[in-house]
Amino acid sequence: MPARVRSTNLASPKPEPGGKPYATGIDKRPVPSIEVFAPGPSYGDGPGVVADHVGDEQHHGGAHKAVYAYAREELDHxxxxxxxxxxDGTFGENLTTEGIDLEALLVNQRIRVGDDVVLEVSVARTPCSTFAGHLGERGWLRRFTERGRCGVYLRVVAPGTVRAGDAVEVLEPPDHDVDMRVAFAAAMGDDEAAARVVAAGCLPRMYHDRLAARLRARG
Incomplete structure (x- = not known):
């Protein structure tokens, strides 16, 4: 199957399931298209999708988490x-994809979506209590982590309109071999994976420093 965007999705805000004092945007619903742009660097600068919603501004939004993609094949699993x-959209993704192994993409790998939009693989999604509460499944955080398929957060390099059905083209790879599976394992506590990520120097400074400090602390 050719790689493509199966669905573009926007938040349908609802109360945060754990009772936190904000509406969450994790529940997303298909729309014909979305407009993507590069927001400011900080979480509080909001998402990179026009009319989307971020509730937890301490952990979501900003340039490195501008757009989130997840594979339909994983939703089927x-x-x-x-x-x-x-x-489509149930896992909070703006883009539900088909025909592409998202977690095999390298950190900082660029992809072209449609004719004009260029996105760049950024950081791993780390599952949170809002995600668990949204799905209502016992042991969800452990199960999701063990699966090792976190989807990808994306930066916006060239903004524009993404439409359901748009082709996805993987562009030239960066000069390292750290894919999103390794980055996710590192984020979730795997020190061997963290050492690979730190050695590659491929993450944004905050994320790099966090992993490096963890490795130093563990000697």
Missing amino acids: WERELSRGLS
């Missing part, structure tokens, strides 16, 4: 595992 339907 979890439908089988959980014995329930999962519509």
Whole structure:
């Protein structure tokens, strides 16, 4: 199957399931297209998708988490595992993809979407209590982590309109071999993976420093 955007999704804000004092944007619903742009560097600068919603501004939004993509193939896997339907956007993704192994993309890998939009693989999604509460599945954070398929956060390099059905083209790779599976394992506590990521120097400074400090602390 050619790599493509199956669905473009925007938040349908709802109360944060753990009772936190904000509406969460994790529940996203398909729309015909979305407009993507590069927001400011900080989480509080908001998402890189026009009319999307970020509730937890301490951990979401900003240039390195401008757009989130997740594969339909993985949603299909979890439908089988959980014995329930999962519509496009259920995992909070702005882009539901088909025909591309997102976690095999290298950190800082660029992809072209449609004719004009260029996105860049940024950092791993780390599952949180809002995600667990949204799905309502026992042991969800552990199960999601063990699967090792976190999707990808993306920076916006060239802004524009992304439409359902747009082709996805993987562009020239960066000069390291750290893919999103390794980056996710590192973020979730795997020190061997963290050492690879730190050695590659491929993450934004804050994320790099966090992993380097953890490795130093563990001797």
